[in-house]
Amino acid sequence: MRWLGGLGLAVGMLGGGTLAGGVARAQAPDAFTIGICAEAELEAAKQGLAKSGPSADGKGFTILMYKYRFCPQAATLAVGTAVTWINVDKRTSHSVWLKEAGRPESDRLFNAETVTMVFDKPGTYRYLCGPHWEKEAMSGTLLIR
Numbered sequence: 436m437r438w439l440g441g442l443g444l445a446v447g448m449l450g451g452g453t454l455a456g457g458v459a460r461a462q463a464p465d466a467f468t469i470g471i472c473a474e475a476e477l478e479a480a481k482q483g484l485a486k487s488g489p490s491a492d493g494k495g496f497t498i499l500m501y502k503y504r505f506c507p508q509a510a511t512l513a514v515g516t517a518v519t520w521i522n523v524d525k526r527t528s529h530s531v532w533l534k535e536a537g538r539p540e541s542d543r544l545f546n547a548e549t550v551t552m553v554f555d556k557p558g559t560y561r562y563l564c565g566p567h568w569e570k571e572a573m574s575g576t577l578l579i580r
C-alpha cells in the first residue's frame with residue numbers, strides 16, 4: 436500500500452495487510468449512516484468537491500468524510516485502486532488510520548483536504564478516523580481483491 440499523502444506529498448511505501456482469518460466481510464451501513472452519506476454528497480457538490488465512488492478512469496475511488504462517517508462506509512475494490520478520502524466537513528478535521536494493520540494515522544485533514552493511498556495487496560482493510568473512532572464509531576472497511 437502506497438501512501439500518496441495529503442496535499443500531494445509522497446509519504447512512503449508500505450506493505451499491504453490482511454486481517455486474521457482473511458474473511459472478506461463488510462457490514463451494510465445503518466439508516467443513520469445512509470442519511471449522513473446522502474447529505475455528504477449534496478454538501479460535496481455544493482463545495483465543488485468530488486462525489487464518492489469510482490473515478491472516471493476507473494483507477495481511483497473517492498470516499499467522503501462527513502459528520503463522523505466515511506461515505507461509503509464499505510467498498511470492494513480491485514488491487515491497485517488509488518483511494519482518496521476527502522473531508523467535506525467545514526469545521527471538523529478527520530483522519531484515516533489503518534490501526535489494525537499497524538499503520539500510522541494520516542495527517543488530520545481539514546475541509547477539502549485529501550489523502551490518497553494505493554492498495555497493492557488483496558485483503559480486508561478496516562480503518563478508523565483518529566479523532567472520532569472511539570466516541571463516534573467513525574470507521575470504514577475496504578475489501579481489496
Ligand SMILES: [Cu+2]
Nearest residue numbers: 529564567573
Ligand atoms: Cu473523524
